Amino acid sequence: MKEYKLREYVGLDEVHGPLIIIRNVHNVGYNEMVEVVDEQENVRLGMILEAGKGYAVVQVLGGTTGLSLNNSRIRFTEKPLLIGVSEEMLGRVFNGLGQPMDSLPAISYEDQLDVNGMAINPTARVYPKNNIETGISSIDIMNTLVRGQKLPIFSGSGLPHDMVAAQITRQARVKGESFCIIFAAMGVKYDTARFFIDSFEQSGVLERVAIFLSLADSPSIERILTPRMALTLAEHLAFKKNIHVLVIMTDMSNYCEALRELSSVRGEIPARKGYPGYLYSDLASLYERAGLIKDINGSITQIPILTMANDDITHPIPDLTGYITEGQIVQDRELNGKGIYPPIAVLPSLSRLMKDNIGKNKTREDHPSVASQLFASYARVKDVRALASIIGEEDLSEVDQMYLKFGDLFEQRFLKQDYYERRTFQEGLDLGWDILSILPQDELIRMKEEELKKYYKKNTAK
Amino acid sequence: MPELAGKIFRINGPVVEIEDISSIRMFDMVKVGEQALIGEVVKLSEGRAFIQVYEDTTSLKAGDPVYTEGVALYVELGPGLLANIYDGIQRPLEEIQKKEGFFIRRGISVPALDRNKKWDFHPLSQQGQQIKEGQIIGEINETLLIKHKIMIPPGINGTLKWIIPEGNYSIDEKIAIVEQNNSETEIFMYQRWPVRKRRPYKEKIPVREPLITGQRVIDTLFPVAKGGCVAVPGPFGAGKTVVQHQLAKWSNAEIVIFIGCGERGNEMTDVLLSFPKLIDPHTKRPLLERTVLIANTSNMPVAAREASIYTGITIAEYYRDMGYNVALMADSTSRWAEALRELSGRLEEMPLEEGFPAYLSARLAEFYERAGKVNTLSGNTGSVSVVASVSPPGGDFSEPVTSHTKRFIRCFWALDKDLAYSRHFPSISWIDSYSEYVDDLKEWWHQNIDHSWFELRGVIMDLLGREQRLLQVVKLVGPDVLPQSQKLILEICSIFKNAFLQQSAFDETDEFSSARKQFLMLKSIIYFYRKCEDIIKKGISIEDVRNLPVYQDIIRMRSRYSEDNLSELENLTNKIDQDIKNWELK
Secondary structure, X not given: OOOOOOXXXXXXXXXXXXXXXEEOOOOOEOOEEEEEEOOOXXXXXXXXXXXXXXXXXXXXXXXXXXXXXOOOEEEEEEEEOEEEEOHHHOOOEEEOOOOEOOOOOOOOOOEEEEOOOOOEOHHHEEOOOOEEOOOOHHHHOOOOEEOOOEOOEEEOOOOOHHHHHHHHHHHOOOOOOOEEEEEEEEOOOHHHHHHHHHHHHHOOOHHHEEEEEEOOOOOHHHHHOHHHHHHXXXXXXXXXXXXXXXXXXXXXXXXXXXXXXHHHHOOOOEOHHHOEOOHHHHHHHHHOOOEEEOOOOOEEEEEEEEEOHHHOOOOHHHHHHHHHOOEEEEEOHHHHHOOXXXXXXXOOOEXXXXXXXXXXXXXXXXXXXXXXXXXXHHHHHHHHHHHHHHHOHHHOOHHHHHHHHHHHHHHHHHHOOOOOOOOOHHHHHHHHHHHHOOOOHHHOXXXXXXXXXXXXXOOOXX | OOEEEEEEEEEEOOEEEEEOOOOXXXXXXXXXXXXXXXXXXXXXXXXXXXXXXXXXXXXXXXXXXEXXXXXXXXXXXXXXXXXXXXXXXXXXXXXXXXXXXXXXXXXXXXXXXXXXXXXXXXXXXXXXXXXXXXXXEEEEEOXXXXXXXXXXXXXXXXEEEEEOOOEEEOXXXXXXXXXXXXXXXXXXXXXXXXXXXXXXXXXXXXXXXXOXXXXXXXXXXXXXXXXXXXXXXXXXXXXXXXXXXXXXXXXOOOEEEEEEEOOOHHHHHHHHHHOOOXXXXXXXXXXXXXXXXXXXXXXXXXXXXXXXXXXXXXXXXXXXXXXXXXEEEEEOHHHHHHHHHHHHHHOOOOEOHHHOEOOHHHHHHHHXXXXXXXXXXXXXXXXXXXXXXXXXXXXXXOOHHHHHHHHHOOEEOXXXXXXXXXXXXXXXXXXXXXXXXXXXXXXXXXXXXXXXHHHXXXXXXXXXHHHHHHHHHXXXXXXXXXXXXXXHHHHHHHHHHHHHHOOOOOOOOOOOOOHHHHHHHHHHHHHHHHHXXXXXXXXXXXXXXXXXXXXXXXXXXXXXXXXXXXXXXXXXXXXXXXXXXXXXXX
């Protein structure tokens, strides 16, 4: 398949975890791709991690099982790691290294691109300005998703983050415009991947989905490449083919663990919890590959999913992710326990791009105030509940009792919705007003006076 | 002319080791490999030099040549800086886009300042005059807002042998000649300055004037002086960037340098797109005309991120030397420290806390010490204020970057996660924040606004402190057991938080408050408190206080009274009197 003239060396000097050291080699370029061939003529890809005078350190992506010192060969491609990209890749399934896994005909590639991509010049970016109606009120009304945004889902094991992502994908389709989905699975179980594939099939979009699977049983080191493969294809489709691309990456925690593993065999100085000091820069090199570019009609929207170890949002992975992404959707175990789906904890959730994309001419003029008031009132509910657990509900003041009622309604009617229920912005905002209207008007100080006149209804929610 | 400095021995990420070195010195700028990637010498050891490369090092090979020009990493200082956007090593991003397209390729060399643009130079000195370093010999209208002063570079003193007459010139044209000890030095409209060295000044002077930011919680409770240093730490989502943007928009500095250091690309785009449309409330001109942007986003090379802070502060010092008050916003210094950590790790230095190098605090100190108010060499006064955001991992303020930063700043705006969760913005905590500038700035407020400022500020700080203790009680037993006078404190603090401390960045009336408006709002709330304190003794309940008509005026005063009708706000005390009289009559 690959036809370039390659220099080939026989024999390795050291094999150590996923790393190979070879000596007496020359003219080796840093970060370039190599092919490692074992006794059975199996070819694995590798990358030059360190290049020095007369030696090179190679990271083998397919794992080092079965490599021997004397009979393995190594070929230098003198190119950075490239991936073939094509619109034909939609509807196909690939492994974590971008090789087709299905038995369909070979793909004719339109281009070969460096998987590391290049930084978008900030002056060439367009500020995202089209919101996406996901049909989920806790996202639409309180943490609006915007096309070109990177909005991760912070979740925990056992929480329905896959369902939420699948529901967003199903409901957020923009009619009439060219769209596609790229799904990258890193270290997740086959069941999870199957769930997504079934869900794509069910909503009839499978033809428009490219799937990259690096499942739990494939070498962990491969996962470092999988999201880069997916994003390189996304960039090609979005910026060359003018397609709106939604990239779902799950689970980023597994990606970071692969990175930590690699860092530790390289003997690097760890920063927090054993993760390398460059985890932030590394994650940024993935997340920043979302957005829009001037004069180009396509876009990349990212929904990375990550499970937080012990539900700890201060763990380095969610922490650094939150510092890079434009907000986060946080799932909550307590809500899940109450049977509320989607269990989105609205208070710690955030959409940074929401401010410029809601309100008059975008959604509805009262949207900013409704969102702000719901946040403020629900935050108060948390305080009142804490107080009620100490002094009892009966001893609460009248207003506080109203807050308790508001809180229950908010969770049961506003947050809770069916897996197949699709609420418009309009419906979500009206529902917000219904629920807010059980609070006295004086409590709604985030609302503008004219909005209160127009929308405030007394006791419509029961 | 570039000469061969050595050959690559080893490549390890952004750090490249070279051997066979010729006479290169520490911090010399070098060009690495065939693509001439820009780098800087950061370590010399056993006949080898370690280069920190400011661009991606993919495909470099052992044996590739490295060239040096024998100068330290510098920036170009001259007209054309304003309204421009640069990367961490002062390459103009807009020019790069014109030349190279949407993505930033490696090894691009574009001059920082436009060589073709003609500037209207107006000389201010005459031939034969004795001149000294830093002296202003001419000026240019760089933008309609800012006059760019052409200064004699530091280190040059002598007689002005020749100066070009008024006219249009590009920056490459010689505009003056200075004769010094029988040797002649040519002067241009721009000068070069090494970024890691502070620009000289005559002396530092005390700070006495506030940097008015238009943000009430800042100006009234935790003010910063022109020439002061502030740290803004907060976990993600707490609103650091919005605070930085608000300051860049509304502060009354004459020049704003905004450094996006390892942050999001879209945020810089937001600044780029919104600043030309925003009108400065003080000068009525687009804000971009006074702004220099430095964008080294998180996915751009990490070594250039380390340099971006120095590039920014050097440009800030240059405008300070012209006699301007400059505000520098750095978002975020934690990303800068992380770049330092990554490079230190690649240099195989001994790590300390959390992997940071031992010189972290020395570097921070050096950086913050470059802020301040000074008498410049030309005899003007100018200042550089630094507002640096800090992104502590997990929101833990005891981590090394936050705790070291605290030693070198005098003002601390701690952002609070819980405030942000309830969308109380700016989410600056009134409990954890502090400002050591209050005493220095007292006089200014008293002379320019009102003599009771310090006292009223003290009253509200005291109330907020008492509220904190009362809330502990309320948490245990509920608010009903509190006596009316204590309930009033809770009520007043709640009013203060909603009506004063919260400020919407998206409401035209509310986004900027003048010092006068801030004071009147503060005064009204305290006046209301004192009046209520009196009538509470006469038996009014908190419910009744809430039902006074004026209550709604107070609670909504931030958006109800615009800057144009402050007299109405002044009238609020009369309204309070009136309402209370009416209640008493009932």
